[in-house]
Amino acid sequence: MDQTTQQVLAVLFVFATVVLVYTARYFQRRGRQRALRRIAGVERVGEWTKQSIEANRPLHLALGGAAVGEDNTAVALAGAEFFHHLVERANASDVSPIVTMSAASSIPLGQDTVRRAWRSGDYLARAQWYPPDIAYAAAVTGALQGEDPAAHILAGSFGPELALMIDTAGRRGQGSLAVSDRLEGQAVAYAMADEYLIGEEIFAAAGYATDDGRAQADAIVLDVWRALLIMGVTIVLMLEVAKRMPWLNWALVLSVSALLVVFGLLIYRRHLPEGDG
């Protein structure tokens, strides 16, 4: 693919996303709400929020290395949006959540999150920065020992050092939800955290934490793109297979593709909330 084609496709892709986002928002606003598929991880968060209030223990919200101004800016913004909707519900609590990050440029995001939850207090001190990577994991586990958080919501950019944080949380009987845009961190999140999100779910999480139609519309757009991508990959795959095996019948290839798509839709429906879809 030459550079010109790439550029044109990229512009088209961004434009299509904008159109999709606004279309989804329009329908959400009109009340034709499309239910989001179930993500088990976010459902648990509500329980922790309640525990946080009832036991006077803070929530620990971590952005990790997600930094505004770097290539994972989008992750930082998505994480902060998710946190925002979480603390909005927890702001009846006596105790403010703690937001930690290892990217200094994300400190304002963290402070903003705390400020909304805890207007009267010293919100500056509840958004805490520590040096990146393993030092961050060690510092956070140490610094939060006295705070005894109810749960850790780790949504941002983490490497294998995530293991240290989740392990410590588990030992202290604190819940953990983890998701990372980095593969190493994602693997650790899956293996060790009580709840996990995968890949793009961090961008959709805000839509699950709120009734705000805009956030939900974004989550739906993400689902649409994902479905299109899966279909595209499946079709290309089937075409490749057909090319390599000339004896294959076109009708067979097409029917297998159709079956796969139907199968995918069925799986998708199973993930919809009960009584929906």
Add this chain to the structure above:
Amino acid sequence: MSEEFNWLEYSEEMEAAALEEEGRSGRRGLRRLLPRLPSLRRPALPRMPGIPRPRLPKLRLPSLRRRGGARESHQPSAADILGEQLNRPLEDLDDRLRALRERSVEASQPAPSHQALYAVDDLLAGPALQDRPGGVISAVSLSKAQQQQVEMLRDVVGGAPEAANAGGRSPRFFSGFALSAAPRLLGSAVLLLAVSLPFVSSDYAEGDLPPAEFHEDRHEPTTFYNLLDNLTGDDYVLVAFEYGPAAAGELDILADLLLRHILAQRAKPIIVSSNPIAIVHAQNVIRAINRSLDLAGEQLLHGEDYFLLRYLPGGALGLRELSENFDDVARISAKGLPTGLQFDTLDEMTEIVLIAASADDIRHWVEQVASAAEGRRLLVATSYAAQPLAQAYADSLDQVIGPIVGIRDAYTYGQKLETNFGALLPAEASPQEPEFEQLDADASSDSQAEGRRGPELPAEDAIATALPQPTETAPPTATYFATDRPQPTDTPAPRATDSPTATATATEAPVRVVVVTSGQRVNIRRGPTTVDDILGLGYEGDMFEVIGANGDGSWYEILLPGGVEGWIAEFLVDERLVSAAELAGAQASASAADTQRGERAVLQREYMLRLGKPAPRFYQAQAPASGDRLEVALNRDRAQEIPRLEAMTLGTLAAALAIIFGNVIYAARALLSLRGTRGD
């Protein structure tokens, strides 16, 4: 959210009425819908001194909630208590909860409309108050978000503290600590024992050491080595140091080796990183090399032998900056001083070497740097964790070479380096091989004094005894040809002992030759691929006798002066027919030209003839006796290398066993509990 709840009219009488209503309708409150709180995460509530804890009324638990719980304990579960404690008298609540309750009333007052509050149905709806029967009718209109805050507070105040303490942390700490810590301690102890045993005694050595050559199936690591081996004193190499102290255990040996290799070729590494700690760490690696050079009396100098550039902030953005404005980046050193380097683009780097611990760093370098500097190869050395992604890039992009992975590949690389450079050690450095010195001195003086005349070739057994044996695991050099990659040709390989003059005088018939047409120096390789070792160099006008070709004619098999065969790519040469005399004349003048080029090619050929293997580029540059840079390549501290490898093997096995063992137990528990639930 159809009905709205009026807190102002709420009273205990109403609550009692509601309870009664619930009792009549057989419902136990909507709290039974609340998911069971897992016992592990019951939060502890700080006990308030002086305030009596509320007494629980002894109520029979509904049978519904006993399902599956009988085996766990006879204590009421959190959810049970939550259900029972729906509506406690206000005076039973402790101060904090009372304050919260008050706040919930406050929250029901209409708030200023600009508060951007968003409702949170799915998450925290839990037992929705408005669904409660009891006739409470809304009088004050609350926003959706406020209602939910009220619900949440009510939820919390209604049920919680006993739930929190029923299985609270302190009892679990005393009774369960030993039990929960035991597997962790056991696993850690086994792992620690496994990784420390090899350092104590070599009796516990397990597993084979890595080979002295990269496996035949893995062409790219060999290419990696050869590319660095092709460097010369005119070359600059961009070395990306993308790992900090945490990955030092895995990558330091590799980084040390790669830097030594580059420095030994007299090329100049320009070290750069998007991680400030990594820059300082790189400085330490260079220091360690310098310390090993103290013996040799030479020191590597910043600004002459190597360069440390300022760190690149902003992750991928910093790398973008590097690829787009390399001229600016290269001007400032890590200490903020001018480096004196003047480059326009990254294309002026001969190679780009990336030493990275994480997959993301590799991704950033490929996406931001390699794609911008399309003419440059990216040589990747990485950790085990990042191997899959690095391998994927190497497989799909020609530009990405590698990866060389972790300690095991580092060992192989070190072996290769030492075999090649160790062979160059002057005799006084290896007194056990006195004949080598003799040979060496003879050969080089001959070639320098007499130009084209072929050297007196030693017999094979003399070569075998003369060769230094740098390490135990290096292949014996006498059998080098036999053990090396099979020759991809039917033509029997001429022996190194063939007389060079024999080929020139054997016949007067026209000889099929190729003439190098490329304006640059070209590589002559051991086999017909660019991955094969480089045997020597050809310059424009050099003439070689053709003895064969590969299947598709893209490579010629040629006979080098001295009788060793090599391969040269078809597109670099023209094929001709010449007389034997013409060939000899051309080769003689080529040799003279070689001498003018600083004996590089002459020495290369001498080396090749005597050892029958590729010469490190260093050797081409100057005579080994004055080889100051040999120290760089060879003075490594290798004391810990083998125990480390063995520790890694044992540690891996121990980890695998611990993971299997632990998961089998958990799987068994899961199966048992499944059966138990069905039995109920």
Add this chain to the structure above:
Amino acid sequence: MGRGQRFGIALSAFVAFAVGVTTALSLLLGDNPALFGNQPGAEQLAELIAAPADALLRLATIVVALSIVIGIANLLYVHAGKLARGKFYSAVLLASFGFTVFWQVTRPGDTSLLEAAQLPIESALAALVALSLLHGGSRVLGKRADIWGLLFVAVVVVVLLASAPLAELAPLQAWRDWLMRVPVGAGARAILLGVALGAVVAGTRALLGQDRSVRG
């Protein structure tokens, strides 16, 4: 909401929108004369379009680099507060911060502190991470006793065992290579694709000035 506040939000949204769209278009369309038909002047046009993105990205790099100062200020502020509440470790942190600054000022360029303190401590922490990972790995089925958990454990075990250089385990190596190349590679790419998709959607929101950080 006061008029001033509303104006502030509108202004910040506008600035975010303007900068976002300019950068995106500049990045997407810049630096490729072929896009403009390679006519005379196309090259200058392409360069002109690429210029704002270059400038803004360099600016972003500088801002990110400077933000470390905010980070340090935050660290000091947080731990000074904790120290006031009698937290011992915060005192240690502040003291070691002061000591390191003093050391660097009096001995510029000296990295012995790094060698003597940071290197061993970070290495020890890396070892702790390894232990945590081992512990986490040994109880995956305790967390997720389902088919995916089982698959995860199976792959981990095969990859671990195959990486041990034992002749008895050699057959596993072919499996490992296949696993790493095909399913693991595919999964990793899928996750990265998902993240990229999400980044585009979140980026679009930021681009249009709709993000919370802008909306206030």
